[in-house]
Every structure is written in C-alpha cells, then in structure tokens.
Amino acid sequence: MGSGKIYRASTTAPVNIAVVKYWGKRDRKLNLPTNSSLSVTLSQSDLRTLTTASCSTSYPSSDGDSLLLNGEPSDISGARTQACFRELRARRAALEAANPSLPKLSAMSLRLVSENNFPTAAGLASSAAGFAALVRAIADLYELPDSPAELSLIARQGSGSACRSLFGGYVAWRMGEADDGSDSRAEQVAEAAHWPEMRALVLVVSAAKKGVSSTSGMQQTVATSGLFRERVSRVVPQHMDAMEKAIKERDFAAFAEVTMRDSNSFHASCADTYPPIFYMNDVSRAAIRAVETINATAGRTVAAYTFDAGPNAVIYYSEKDTEAVVGTFFHVLGADLHGWKDDVVKGLKPTL
Ligand code: 2P0
Numbered sequence: 001m002g003s004g005k006i007y008r009a010s011t012t013a014p015v016n017i018a019v020v021k022y023w024g025k026r027d028r029k030l031n032l033p034t035n036s037s038l039s040v041t042l043s044q045s046d047l048r049t050l051t052t053a054s055c056s057t058s059y060p061s062s063d064g065d066s067l068l069l070n071g072e073p074s075d076i077s078g079a080r081t082q083a084c085f086r087e088l089r090a091r092r093a094a095l096e097a098a099n100p101s102l103p104k105l106s107a108m109s110l111r112l113v114s115e116n117n118f119p120t121a122a123g124l125a126s127s128a129a130g131f132a133a134l135v136r137a138i139a140d141l142y143e144l145p146d147s148p149a150e151l152s153l154i155a156r157q158g159s160g161s162a163c164r165s166l167f168g169g170y171v172a173w174r175m176g177e178a179d180d181g182s183d184s185r186a187e188q189v190a191e192a193a194h195w196p197e198m199r200a201l202v203l204v205v206s207a208a209k210k211g212v213s214s215t216s217g218m219q220q221t222v223a224t225s226g227l228f229r230e231r232v233s234r235v236v237p238q239h240m241d242a243m244e245k246a247i248k249e250r251d252f253a254a255f256a257e258v259t260m261r262d263s264n265s266f267h268a269s270c271a272d273t274y275p276p277i278f279y280m281n282d283v284s285r286a287a288i289r290a291v292e293t294i295n296a297t298a299g300r301t302v303a304a305y306t307f308d309a310g311p312n313a314v315i316y317y318s319e320k321d322t323e324a325v326v327g328t329f330f331h332v333l334g335a336d337l338h339g340w341k342d343d344v345v346k347g348l349k350p351t352l
Helices: 079-096 126-141 149-157 160-166 215-224 226-248 252-272 284-297 319-339
Strands: 007-015 015-018 025-027 037-041 048-056 066-067 072-074 111-115 170-173 188-189 196-202 305-307 313-318 345-348
Touching: 007 126, 007 160, 015 149, 015 160, 015 252, 025 215, 037 226, 048 126, 079 126, 079 149, 111 126, 111 319, 126 149, 126 160, 149 160, 149 188, 149 305, 160 188, 160 252, 188 226, 188 305, 196 319, 215 252, 226 252, 252 305, 252 313, 284 305, 284 313, 284 319, 305 319, 313 319
Parallel strands: 066 111
Antiparallel strands: 007 048, 015 037, 037 170, 048 111, 066 072, 170 188, 196 313, 196 345, 305 313
8 A cells, every 4th residue: 555645537428429420430440430519418417428527656566557337347448448548648748748747647657537417328418428527627637738639539439429518509520631630630610609508408217337339330331321322422511511500590490300300210220221220119200200299289390309329319309398398298299108117317408
C-alpha cells in the first residue's frame, strides 16, 4: 500500500438520440462512418453516465488500468477503449514533457468508475454517454487543453455515436474525408436554448440487451444491403440538409418528417441486410401507429418517432403539445399497451 497522492476528476455525459442515423463504417479501426449523422442531446438529469477517473502512485502498477461499470469490473482490453487511453495518455505525456514540474500522471494506472442511470446496451445509446464521459473524465484528470471538438475525435474511436455526446443541443457528426480520421468530428449545430420547447419521450419497450450489436449489425448491412448504398449516397445527404434547415428555422413539422423518414430508412436498410436484422418489434410498430393517430387527430404534425438499434421508441414533440402527445399516447395505445414496461421516461428536455 503506497501513500501517494490520489488525482481525481468526475464528469457526466448525456445520452444523445440521432434524428439522422449513423449506420456503417468505412474504416473499422478508426471508427470512420459511411455517412454524417445528427442528434439531439438529452438532459443530463434524466439519462447520463457519471464517470470518475483517478490515478495515483499508490495504485500498484501491476493492477493496470481498470473500469468498474455499474459496480461490475468491465473489460477494457478492447482496441477501442485502448485507443482512447492511448490518445489521452499521449496528450498528457506531451504536456508533462513541455512542463517537467507537472506530476507524471501519464505513467500511472488509471482507475475508472462509471454509473449509468438507465439500462446498458438496450438501444438507449449507453455506449455514447459511456465513452463521452470516459474521455472527458480522463481529459479533465489530465488537465488537457483540448476543445470538445478535439475530444470528439478521441471519443469517436471508442464508439462512433459518443463523439456527439460531448456537446449539448443539436449536434452533427461530420463524416469527414481524411483517411486518418482527422476531420471526422462532432460540432454543435444549435444550442438547446435555440429551440427550448423540444421534448423527448423515451418509451422503454425492453431493457434487455440487444440481440445484434450495432458494431456487427452495421457492417453486415454495409456488406450486403443494396438499399443501404442508396441511403448513404442519396438519402442521408438530403436528410442532413433538410434537418439542419428545420432546426435553424425551428420548423417542427419538417424536423418530424425527416426524423421519421430517416428512422424508417435506417430500419429498412436493416431489413434489407442479408440475413435481415430486426430491431423493432410489435410494440414498436404500435408506437408508430400511435404517433400517426396523434398527428391525424391534431390535424398537424405534433409528434415524431425514432428507433435505434433496439425496440425502444423515442418520441420528439414540442412542449406546448405535451397533452396531445404524452396524454394521448397512452390513451391511444390503450389495450395494446401490454408490452410496455413501467419505466417510461417522460418529457425529457434537451440539455444546454
Ligand atoms: C446513431 N446508432 O446514430 C445510430 C442509430 C444506432 C442506430 O450510433 O460501433 O454504438 O460503437 O461505433 O455508436 C449505435 O452505434 O456503434 C449508433 P460503434 P455505436 O445513434
């Protein structure tokens, strides 16, 4: 047992839910995507990862780096986690080389303790919040001067969607062109305060771990789906442009149409994968019909559904339509509601 000082930093990172989806890698090692994507960052008070990073000369170096996730030791030997550690350590080592009076944190083992306040790997973007929090906690511990955009280059290597969780509000991940990934980074399109009425209803259909991981599912899609090629070359660029315009103009109907079309296009590409991948189930499809009914009843678009790599629904709506959406949602689903779990998270605000 040593008696060295313990250096520590804690941070939280929020979940983000894409309205134009990332699906497909052009470089697996660097996590470079086949298309740009765009997401809304949810409120940290509702869905987030809290991570504490620490290091100390009193931690036996034989322990190596470690991560405790929701109280359980987690495997950090994977290439992506190692890439994040390596990049962050290299930046700290550069600071230490330039300023020899700094403590040599880069030479010490890292201990990470991480807690999600939502189900892990249930299609609720846990890897996004997880890697964003991991990267920022270590960057804070190391007192790195890097901007969120620079840190997004590192978080991206942990999990693609994580690069978007380093910003609040409305966030684009620009796919970039460079082979080394130096321009494949996230940027804020608009802060949450630009469109503060935006709300997201998260409907937890199943908290079970998903059947096909995003990482393997998307590469099966890239390898086998013809529809996916159309999505990447034509559909997504159009959705990115239309979505940025809708956000800029705070046009909910346009935002909603692109959100629903992009979710449909993504799940159609999954169904066109050979063998096909199904993430939505009957309850998910009932949620789609419920949104259609809510919009038809209102006589305008007041709700938009989107689904990630799992059956859970996220419904975007505007604060003034809370009653029409949240109120009616359960009423409309009525007897079909059996599949829903109790842990429905309501009315989340995008984070600032
Ligand atoms: C997204 N998803 O844009 C899309 C929509 C799932 C469906 O990003 O392999 O966990 O770690 O880079 O980021 C999930 O993929 O995949 C994802 P990796 P990731 O949010």
